[in-house]
Amino acid sequence: MSTTTAEPAARANPTRRAWRPWGVIAWASALVFAAPVLWMVLTSLHSEPDAATNPPSLLAPLTLDGYADFFGGIGGAGPWPPLVNSFSASIGSTVIVLLLAIPAAYALSIKPVERWTDVLFFFLSTKMLPVVAGLLPIYLVAQFSGMLDNISFLTLLYTSMNLPIAVWLMRSFLAEVPREILEAAAIDGAGLITTLRRVVAPIAMPGIAATALICFIFSWNELLFARVLTGVVAGTAPVYLTGFVTSQGLFLAKVCAAAVVVSLPVLIAGFAAQDKLVQGLSLGAVK
Amino acid sequence: MALETAPPPTRAGASSTGRSGPGLDRAARWARRAPLLPALIFTIIVTQLPFLATLGISFLRWNLSDPDDRGFAGLDNYAAVFSDPALRDSVVNTVVLTAVVVVVSLVLGLGLALLLDQRFFGRGAVRTMLIAPFLVVPVAAALLWKHALFNPEFGLLNGGLTWLGGVFGFDAPQPEWISDMPLTAVIVSLVWQWTPFMMLILLAGLQSRPMDVVEAAAIDGATGFQVFRHLTFPHLRRYLELGGLLGSIYIVQNFDAVFTITGASLEAANLPYQIYQTFYKAQDYGRASAAGVVVVVGSIIIATFALRTVSSLFKAEEGR
Numbered sequence: 004m005s006t007t008t009a010e011p012a013a014r015a016n017p018t019r020r021a022w023r024p025w026g027v028i029a030w031a032s033a034l035v036f037a038a039p040v041l042w043m044v045l046t047s048l049h050s051e052p053d054a055a056t057n058p059p060s061l062l063a064p065l066t067l068d069g070y071a072d073f074f075g076g077i078g079g080a081g082p083w084p085p086l087v088n089s090f091s092a093s094i095g096s097t098v099i100v101l102l103l104a105i106p107a108a109y110a111l112s113i114k115p116v117e118r119w120t121d122v123l124f125f126f127l128s129t130k131m132l133p134v135v136a137g138l139l140p141i142y143l144v145a146q147f148s149g150m151l152d153n154i155s156f157l158t159l160l161y162t163s164m165n166l167p168i169a170v171w172l173m174r175s176f177l178a179e180v181p182r183e184i185l186e187a188a189a190i191d192g193a194g195l196i197t198t199l200r201r202v203v204a205p206i207a208m209p210g211i212a213a214t215a216l217i218c219f220i221f222s223w224n225e226l227l228f229a230r231v232l233t234g235v236v237a238g239t240a241p242v243y244l245t246g247f248v249t250s251q252g253l254f255l256a257k258v259c260a261a262a263v264v265v266s267l268p269v270l271i272a273g274f275a276a277q278d279k280l281v282q283g284l285s286l287g288a289v290k
Numbered sequence: 291m292a293l294e295t296a297p298p299p300t301r302a303g304a305s306s307t308g309r310s311g312p313g314l315d316r317a318a319r320w321a322r323r324a325p326l327l328p329a330l331i332f333t334i335i336v337t338q339l340p341f342l343a344t345l346g347i348s349f350l351r352w353n354l355s356d357p358d359d360r361g362f363a364g365l366d367n368y369a370a371v372f373s374d375p376a377l378r379d380s381v382v383n384t385v386v387l388t389a390v391v392v393v394v395s396l397v398l399g400l401g402l403a404l405l406l407d408q409r410f411f412g413r414g415a416v417r418t419m420l421i422a423p424f425l426v427v428p429v430a431a432a433l434l435w436k437h438a439l440f441n442p443e444f445g446l447l448n449g450g451l452t453w454l455g456g457v458f459g460f461d462a463p464q465p466e467w468i469s470d471m472p473l474t475a476v477i478v479s480l481v482w483q484w485t486p487f488m489m490l491i492l493l494a495g496l497q498s499r500p501m502d503v504v505e506a507a508a509i510d511g512a513t514g515f516q517v518f519r520h521l522t523f524p525h526l527r528r529y530l531e532l533g534g535l536l537g538s539i540y541i542v543q544n545f546d547a548v549f550t551i552t553g554a555s556l557e558a559a560n561l562p563y564q565i566y567q568t569f570y571k572a573q574d575y576g577r578a579s580a581a582g583v584v585v586v587v588g589s590i591i592i593a594t595f596a597l598r599t600v601s602s603l604f605k606a607e608e609g610r
Contacts (some may be wrong), residue, residue, distance in 0.1 A: 026410025032402060037419040039482065042425060042446055043434050055444040058453035062594075102519060103332060106325030116323050122330065129337040131593035133543045135562040136582035137340030139347065139569050144340075163336035166329055195325060223426050227545045227562070231570060241429040241546070248433070248550055255444065258437050262430035273425035274418070281490040285536060289494045289529065289603070 019260065028221050047123025047259035054255040069256030080235075082261070085243035088154050090268075092229075092239060093222035096161035100169045100218050102213065103162070108173035109199060113185060123174065126167040134164075134227060139206040143233055165218040172217070172280055176204065213279035216272040224270055240265045300480035304465030312548055341586065347579040367580035376556060377581060380564035383473060384542060387518070391480045392537045396530060401487025402506070404518075407496045430551035435479040440467040440551075470553060472558035476547050484541065487530040488533045496522070528603060535596035542589060563586050 034246035045061070047056045047070065051097070074082060111119045141160065142151075150156040180203055188202045226241040231240060244265055246256050273280065281289050351363040371377050406417055426434070439446045451525045455462030468475045499522060507517050523542065545562045552558040561581065569578035 023410075025405055025408040027407040029402075029408070029410060029416050030412065032405065033416040033419040036482070036485070037422050039431075039434055039439060039446075040422045042428075042438060046438055057444045057449045058456065059370060059444075059446060059449040064331045103329040107329035110322060110324075110326035114322055116326055117319070122326065124601065125330075126333060126490075127600065128334055128593060128597060129594060130342060131539050131589055132337065133562065133582075133585045133589050135543065135545070135565050135588045136344055137337070138565075139575055139578055139582070140340040140343035142569075143343075159336065163333060166333055170329060220425075223428075224546075226429050227548070227566070231566070238502075241427060244427075244429045245550065247437070248553055255437055255441075258433055262426070262434050266425070266427045266430045269427055270422070270425045273421070275578060277418075277421065280421075285486060286492055289491055290534065 010246075027123045028056050028067060043259045043262055046256055047263045049074050051253040054259070055253055066113050067133075069260035070264070071256040073260040082240070082243055082264070085240045086240050088237055089223055089240040092154055092158045092161055093219050095155075095158040095220045096165060096222050097215050099158070099162045100165045101215060103166060104214070105177075105199060105203075106169050106171035106195075106212070107276070108177050109195070109203070111170070111175045112177040113180065113203070123171065126170045130167045136225070138231060141228075142231055151232060152234040154233070157232060157237060157239070160232070161222040161225060164228075165221055165226070168221070168283065169214050169218055172214045173207070173210065175282070176207045179207050179210075210279070213276045213283060216276035217280070217283035218268050220272050220276075223272075229231075329335065344579045344582045344586075347575055348583045350576045350579075352575040353577075354575065363576055367576045368584075369575050371580045371584055375578075376559075376567075377561075377564055380556075380559045380561050381584075383558055384560040384562075387473065387477060387480070387544070387548075388541045388557075390477050390536055391484060391541050392479045392534050394477075395484040395488045395537065396484045396492075396534055399490075399533065400492050400526075400530070402485065402489040403492035403496055406493055420489060421486050423482050424484075426483070428546040429550055432547045434480060435475070435482075436468065436551045440475055442466045469555075472552045472555060476551050476558055478543065479551060480544065480547055483547075484537055488537065491533040491536075492526060492529055495526045499525050528599065531599045532603065535558055535592065536598055538592050539589070539596060542585075542592065 005049055048065040048067070049060070049063050050066050050068055052073075053060050056063075056067075084112065109125055110116050116122065125204075143150045145153075145156055184206075185198065189197050224241065226245070229239040230243045230245065233239065244261060247254070247261060276283065348367055349363055349365075351359060351361050352368065402420060406413065406420070410416075423431070436446070442448055442464055445467070447467065448462075450589070451462040451464065454460075504517055509520060512520075543562055544560065545566065545607055548558060548560050548563045549566070556564070559567070562585070565578050565581045565585070568574050569579060572578075
């Protein structure tokens with residue numbers, strides 16, 4: 004946020020400076036957009052009877068019962084195994100993605116192969132094909148090889164889902180590494196691995212971190228693959244949340260607590276990567 | 291360590307790709323390709339082969355509820371896809387859902403981006419609050435809308451109506467949001483999640499405007515609206531296109547919101563949800579694959595435009 008508030012004075016548009024109402028309108032719209040999120044947090048801190056009143060009871064006493072209820076589990080199965088599954092699939096796939104994407108980005112920017120733009124656009128085009136159209140063969144392969152309900156298989160799919168994004172992002176970050184440093188390293192006889200580890204990685208570290216956070220978010224959010232390919236053993240947090248799709252009795256505080264807990268890692272990662280978020284979501288097209 | 295023979299100050303590609311033909315021998319070319327190959331091969335295997343398999347299966351008669359009757363079906367599955375009213379409805383739903391969500395969130399996102407481009411108190415906080423909807427896990431966001439906002443008995447929307455009715459003394463209507471208007475319910479929740487995305491892209495576009503031109507126009511007496519109409523908007527066009535196309539690509543594929551909010555009712559089913567149902571519940575593999583191929587063809591049409599837009603932005607970026 005600090006980056007947006009610190010603006011050079013020259014950017015202020017002289018014709019609009021007098022227009023004070025803009026701030027009021029902006030605050031009002033922000034409150035409207037944030038209201039469902041604030042309501043989610045508030046409801047998660049209410050007791051079940053207070054959460055289910057009409058009109059809403061904004062000032063009801065706060066309690067952590069909703070969270071206690073959520074971690075108590077739906078019908079015995081607690082949320083910890085799905086949360087652990089989500090963490091291992093998201094972190095595992097992010098690590099593999101970086102290991103594959105950084106060398107690939109190197110071969111697309113620092114020492115580019117011939118026709119590197121074509122390769123780059125091939126990666127991008129794979130993101131544009133709908134996941135659902137490849138789902139059945141993937142399911143059949145998983146079934147045939149006994150990999151259904153296996154978190155490793157899901158991790159590989161998340162790797163392929165995020166690899167194009169990471170290649171595009173890492174390429175745009177690596178293109179910013181100064182040429183002189185790389186040539187100096189080459190003259191000193193540094194090989195590919197040494198160059199990547201000792202020269203490129205330290206300079207590109209902020210970019211690598213942003214790429215990792217964005218890949219983590221996409222994997223963590225994914226539902227369709229997880230829903231089709233996992234069951235009781237390897238189910239992820241979003242799959243666990245689908246257990247709340249049909250409502251039974253008073254459970255609003257618990258649902259909101261669940262939504263808060265599962266969203267928390269994404270909110271943290273998203274705000275940490277805030278400045279690079281647009282670049283990541285637009286596959287590096289917008290800086 | 292600075293080199294005396296300074297390298298030409300060219301961009302990444304231009305300096306070393308050159309004409310790689312005669313200068314580099316085979317071994318050197320493969321050494322260059324080596325770091326790329328693991329990622330490339332992995333991507334081809336995991337993303338391209340399944341589509342070829344789907345294409346193959348789409349010509350087969352293959353339904354798990356009738357396992358003995360398997361064979362070549364020609365175009366029967368495609369005929370079934372195009373004549374099945376449920377699938378046709380899902381095509382219409384997909385188009386409506388994608389178009390409305392993209393257009394509405396682009397318009398709202400543009401408004402918010404223009405607001406955020408002004409200077410006012412607490413701009414950082416406003417920006418953070420506006421991004422928050424995008425950072426709620428999609429399934430969680432859908433559950434939030436379904437249970438905490440749209441619920442007819444104690445959701446926030448009807449609760450708010452009751453409260454207003456109490457204050458102003460009228461009999462508050464209590465609509466059954468999701469069963470009365472399932473598609474609209476899904477659209478509202480998706481607009482809420484995607485407006486921040488559009489806002490971020492358009493804000494990046496606004497902040498990359500050449501400000502000297504805008505200031506010169508202001509000094510020459512151009513009004514705020516004239517500046518917007520003749521300078522800002524043309525500059526933003528590419529960003530609007532990019533936001534629209536990326537949004538379309540993501541929203542055409544939406545599964546989470548449709549699945550969660552409308553649940554078992556197929557009234558608002560879009561193609562991904564319909565295909566999921568055909569394959570996962572009805573287990574008609576042939577027909578699900580044919581529908582999948584139809585979605586791919588539709589996506590390729592959008593993707594062609596998207597790739598062109600990204601490519602023009604990319605060239606502008608590289609050419610700097």
